[in-house]
Amino acid sequence: MTKKLGWIGLGNMGQPMVTRLLNAGFDVTVYNRTRSKAEPFAAMGAKIADSPRELAAGVDTVITMVSDGETLEEVLFGEGGVLSGITAGQTVIDMSTVGPEPVQKAATEFAARGAKFLEAPVSGSVGPAKDGTLVILVGGDEAAYEAHKPVFDVLGKASFHFGENGQGANAKLAINLMLGVFLQGLSEALVLGSKAGLDRETLLKAIAQTAVAAPIVLGKTPSILADEFPAAFALKHMEKDFGLALHTAKKTEASLPVTSSAHQTYVAAKANGLGDHDLMAVLTQLERMAGLK
Ligand code: NAP
DSSP states (O other), rough: OEEEEEEEOOOOTTHHHHHHHHHHTOOOEOOSGGGGHHHHHHHHTEEOOHHHHHHHHHHHHHEOOOSSHHHHHHHHHSSTTTGGGGHHHHHHEESSOOOOOHHHHHHHHTTTTTOOEEEEEEEEEEHHHHHHHHHEEEEHHHHHHHHHHHHHHHHEEEEEEEEETHHHHHHHHHHHHHHHHHHHHHHHHHHHHHHHTTHHHHHHHHHHTTTTOOOHHHHHHHHHTTOOOSSSHHHHHHHHHHHHHHHHHHHHHOOHHHHHHHHHHHHHIIIITTTTTGGGHHHHHHHHHHTOO
16 A cells, blocks of 8 residues: 655645545655645645655655646656656656646656556545545556555545546546536526526525535535635636537547537636636626626
8 A cells, every 4th residue: 555645736625635645644745836835734744845856756656736737747747847756666646637638648758667647636626625525537557546545535435447547537527517517507597597586595495406406506505695706616727627628529529519608608707807716606707798797
């Protein structure tokens, strides 16, 4: 079982995930571009590395949880990156959402150094990250996946191995496009309700009793009623994920008409300054379009 872990990326998701690993007794070294976010973890028993290379040199497994594909390239292959500190026998696991191409490239690069690479993006936001109830979607070497089950079991309620590198990434995009489309659908229902003069709280209570009452409706209800959307999952990341899903769709000739349309709403929301808000702020964008704001 892997004991010494290195963790890169202490954003909204990385912080609660590392906290769980430390509480579970793992030996964890952390690196974050903005060092001030890493410092509180020293008091919890983590070591802090000054670069991805330094981090990689002292651990069995490196885990990355960063914004996007460009950032992943930077921390893996940039100056002082993980690749420059890796040795044969180590494993690198990316848990960010970056799509299939960056992870396939990374798998090839690390294999050339005798290291293994898994992608293991997650479904579930900050709440499930805190509770250890993420769903983990894995692609890459099956033996490496099995060897890291103890890590995945601390972070998630379930993990699924989809096959070769890229397939975990594709599974994540399939699930996330449903999330973005669904929250646009919920928002459109609320906009129609407001325009027709329905009480929003009563409408949400009614929706919660119907067949379309997904857990996310209950989860987002307090922020909808408060009309405040601090980011758990930033809207800019959802917009990125739509782009990645549509890229795969283009390559595979999958026709995704609703996804294409919803993507444009998120593009507009981001262009209108809502990118750093929670993705539920797609409601704000639709309210503006309907003249409600
Ligand atoms: P976040 O809060 O925006 O954090 C991004 C992390 O990436 C931070 O640690 C940031 O470092 C680092 N980073 C950004 N640019 C960098 C660069 N050029 N070099 C080095 N590090 C850089 O993102 P998050 O919400 O934790 O999400 C992380 C990933 O998980 C994303 O791919 C997202 O799509 C995915 N995801 C998120 C959620 C969610 O609900 N939040 C759920 C499922 C999947 P600094 O602190 O220095 O900025």
